[in-house]
Each structure stands twice: as structure tokens, then as C-alpha cells.
Amino acid sequence: MGRRALLGAALLLGLLALAAARDYYDLLQVPRSANDAQIKRAYRKLALKMHPDKVQGSEEEKKAAAQKFADVSHAYEVLTDPEKRKVYDRYGEDGLKQMGGGGRGGGGGDPFASFFSNFGFGGFGFGQQEEEAPKGNNVVVELEVTLRDLYLGGHFKLVRDKNVVKPAPGTRKCNCKQKVVTKQIGPGMYQQYTTQVCEDCPNVQYVREPETLTVHVEPGMPDGHTITFFEEGEPIVDGEHGDLHVVLRTLPHPHFERRGEGLMYNATISLLEALVGFEREIEHLDGHKVQIGTRGVTRPGEVRWFQGEGMPQFEKTTRGDMWVTFDVSFPREVSEEQRAELRRLFGGNAELQRQQRDEL
Template identity: 45%
Template sequence: MASMGKVVLFAISLFVIFVQIMAGRDFYKILGVSKRATTNEIKKAYRKLAKEMHPDKNRGDPDAEQRFQDLGAAYEALSDSDKRKVYDKHGEEGLGKSNMDGGDVFSSFFGGDFGFFGGGHHEDNDSPKGGDVVMDLEVTLEELYAGNFIEVLRYKSVAKPAKGTRKCNCRTEMVTTQLGPGRFQMQQQQVCDDCPNVKFVPEEKMLEIEIEPGMRDGQEYPFVAEGEPHIDGDPGDLRFKIKQQKHARFERRGDDLYTNVTITLVDAMIGFEMDIPHLDGHTVHIVRDKITWPGAKMRKPHEGMPNYDNNNVKGNLFLTFDIDFPKGTLTEEQREALRKLLDQESKQRIYNGLQGY
């Protein structure tokens, strides 16, 4: 009976291994996300891990290349809603392994030159470089509060082989020419090599820009080697400059938010409660049980913008109240009733309200 039990246990082990092989790689585990993760959570996880696991940063690890390909394949499958449905139902086999090698997803997040991981960036050598491109990217205050991924279609000139040769690597050298017996002349001449000819062909490429919570107006987001090409050198960089769009309810100053609230005269006199919709959909509950005068201010701590360096820290929300006075004329009885209710003598004061500004 003991031997029979061992046989059964061995058969079960073989079955489990077979199921794992047929199921393929666990893409959720590779990315470190749950099966309920949103597309943005998947993108954030990939972007974070891709910087840590890139082979250029792990040159002493023989398995780095394979792990990086697995990471790219996981992102490629789970970031696409149609592929994700197939994967959830049939596993990697349902997608076809031949089409799941990770592709070129890394460059869509970081650009085409990975030298910034360890000494290979084109700014560190003497090769010529194409021009940098700076583009404004309009972003909503909601995106700067909660974060988002924005896809930008980039048309980039790419060098392709062409017929013939061209002059390249041109430089100035001292050339000695013999004029006759014992007579020589030295002069500067431009000397060039013959290189294969190339032509620039426009290609489109989708770039993924992560708007991180707390980013500020004017902050730049770089893509290495995605700028203007250079026929004999490296392409320049592409930099997106964040441009915060004007918001209908909030004004941002640093990490603080400011807004104005108009209330009725009745609310101003007897107090009120209200909910203010915030940038991510949650509401800020306001309670005021005392008289509110025009220009009165209220501070709600930790309801401002997240700090870019530490998203757990948030600024303040400042509210300035305006009073919507009723229109029309009061009767003499209503006036007298107000005088008795407010018990306030008539008093006027004339002064320079701009003093101190």
C-alpha cells in the first residue's frame, strides 16, 4: 500500500507540473498585481519594474534578459483589454507564445536609448547629436491630483538604408604635398570617409507618458533619443513640458488648493452644511455653525494636492466665502424685525481697504 501511495503522489506531481507548463507564465505574478488591477495600476507596476529589471542595470545576472522579456510579455498581455480577457480564460496558450515576447514596450515608456542606466548615454561621448524637441503637454488638474497615463502618437524620422554611398565622418587634417625635390607644402584639408547612404523615413510610435500625482506646471518628462535624428550621430531627446489646464473650481498654489464658495444670506446667518466634490470624486464635508461674513476663510487640512516627492503628504484646501444677498425691498415691519433680531446699531466706517497690500 505504501508503494501504491508513492505512485499516486508521483502521478499527482506530474499532473501539477503538466498543468503549470500548459498554463504558461503567470503574468499577474510577474507584474506583482492582483487579477482585479486596473489598466493604470498595471502600467505603473510595469514602469517601476522595467527600470529595476532592465538588463543594462543587471549585467552580472545571466537571467536578467529572460526576466525582462517575461515582464514585457506580461505587460503586453494585461494592458490590452482583449488580450487580457483571452489570457484570463485560456492562459498564455490562448494568446500564442510566438506573439508574446515582450515586444518593444520599454521604449514606449522611456525612449530608444537605455544608456541612462549605466554610462552609455550619447551625451557622454563625442559623437554628434540631433536637436532636442520640447513639446507642451496639457494636463488637467484631476490628472495631476490622481495620476494618469497619456498616450501620445509620435511621428519620428528613422534612418533606413538607401542606394549608393555618402561622405561621412568628415574632419580636417594636415596634408603634406611634395612640390619638387626637397620641397614640401603642408596645408589643411577636409578628409571624409565613404559610408553607406541612408534616407530618413517617418514612422509613427505610441509613447506612454505617466502623469504622476503631484507633478507641477512646467515640470518636464523626458524621452531619451526620441528627438531629432542625426545622420552621423545620435538622436536628440524629446521632452514633454507639463502645462496645467485652468480649472473651473480650484486654483493650485504649490501643494495647496483654493476655491470660492457662494452661500445665501440665510446660510451666512444661521450656519450650514455642504459637500464639495474633490478632484478624484470624493467629497469634502463642510460644517459651519457660526455667522459667516463676506470674505471669511476656512482651511481644510490634508485636502490639497499630493506632494510629488511623498504622495502621502497633502497640502491644504482653502475656502473663501461669498454671500448672495437677496434682491428686492423690505417692508417697514420686516426692517424693524431685523433690527430687533440682530440688535446691532447702525454704524458706518470709511477707510482705505488697500492698506497693507
């Protein structure tokens, strides 16, 4: 193999590795332009929600939650370190490994513990609380996806107009606080009252600007699942942005119907196929073929079970099952000659007559 071919193969492998890597900004659900304050707030919210101590379920689910929490913690550790973030933005995880910063899941310790150490968080026993800042309104956006999208997963671009705080001429009152004032109104007599004290800050205004976000849909996410982008909602002056909640809405599929982690498929066969058997395959959501034929008799409304052919189970490695329901298409008319032949074939079939009586 020539040098050019080797370089091409190396480049292809690098691109494949990069495509398979999880994006640290996606993990923390923040834009690539996020500052340290946004990253810290996003991590704190995710860590409170995802910490393994709060996860209930099977050992497999706890193990998956622990791994996801470790990934989020590592992403936070990298993006809050200016040098590591610069390397990651330019070279990805491979660049971090070469500089000795470790790839995904690397790093030492649990940044969650040190992050909250100043707020009296022992495990999850809350002590002193951080003062809440004013927060803008949350925004809810519905994203229409196909059943195939939820089966395979993928990235989707979401474009929306949002309010952005921009500088404006003049000044405004800001950082207003209530101050207790004591005033002497006579010999030995004092009066206390509260007054509002404000600072003068540069003026601002709201401007509508378009924004493009990348929504990462994981395989098996259910209909109605909410993906949260922290601080991507409505802004508020001298406070935190609200959050953006993207709700998944599944478009109907012409053949498949989702039932939780299972799939339902309806197949129509002819009367002849129902009696003598048939061979048929259906195309699944990812394009692979599933054989649904049989050599036996198929009754109208019969349901057959296909294990492991359902939807991926969200945040698991297993899949649900698929059920195929069969409808039998009967002929609209039967000629006298056909009637006679049918009587000859089935008229003396005692077993068939018994089954027909049982069904009545």
C-alpha cells in the same frame, strides 16, 4: 473555495501586482525597442542628474532621491543584461525574482561607478571626457492635463509624427575627418596641409512616421513640469537623436485653483446660511467628500483652512492644504414687511451695530 475560484483570485492578485510595478523602460525614459547604446546614454544622463551626491534638501528628500536613483540603476542593470531583459519583458519583476535576479532595488553595487570608471569620474570630479557625438535637435511638445490628472497621476498616450532614418539608394560620404598631408615640393622642402577624408556609406533618407509614447505623470507634478524622453527627438545622420521634452500644461478647473501645493475653492452661500450656519460638502478631485459647513456666522470673503486637503507634494508622501473662500449671495430686493422684521431683529442689537461701525 473551488479550484477555479482560487486560480481566479491568484490571477487577479498577479494583475494587481503587475499594475502596481514601475516599468523599467519608463524609469529610464526609453522606448521598449531601445538598444543597448540608447539605454546606456539615457542612464548616464539620468545618473548624472539624480546621483544622491548632487541632491540638496532635507533628509527625507535625500532618502527619496537615493531610492529613485537605486530604482533607475537597477532598471539599467536589468535592461543591459540580455538574459534578464528577456525575462523581464516576458514575466516582469516576478520573473526576475524567480531567476534570482532580484526585484526592484535588487542587485549588488552601484552600476553608476563602474559605468564611468573608464572616464575618470571620481565622485563627480571629471577627468577625461568622452568625445561628443553630433546630436539632432530637441523637440518640445506640450501635453494638456487636468488638475485631477495632476492630483491622481496616470499614464497618457502621446501620438506624434517624427523623422525616421531609412535606407535609400546609392551611397554617401560619411565619417569624414580632417587629415594632415605632407607633400614634398622640392629638395629638402615640404608643405603640410589638411584635407578632408571620407568613407563611402549606404545612403539614407528621412521619412515621417507616427509614433505613440506613454507619458507617466506622477501625482503632484507642477504645471510646466518637463518630462524628458532621451533620443526621441530629431535624428541626425551619423549622430545621436535629440531628446523629446514633454511639458505639462494644466487646463482650468471650474471650482478648484492650484496655488503651488495648495488648493483654493470658492463657495457661495445664501445670506440666511451666512447668519444661521449651514451644512455642505464638496467633492474633491479624487471624489472624496469634504465637509465645509459651520454652525456659526460666516462673513463675506471669509477664508477657512483645511489641513492636508491640498495637492500631493511631488515625490513626497505629504500633501498641501486647502483654503475655502466664502461669498455671500444677498437678495436683490427686500419688501417693506421684511425691512420691518429685519429692523426688529437687528435694530436693537448693539453688538451688531458696533461691528458695523468698526467695519466702516
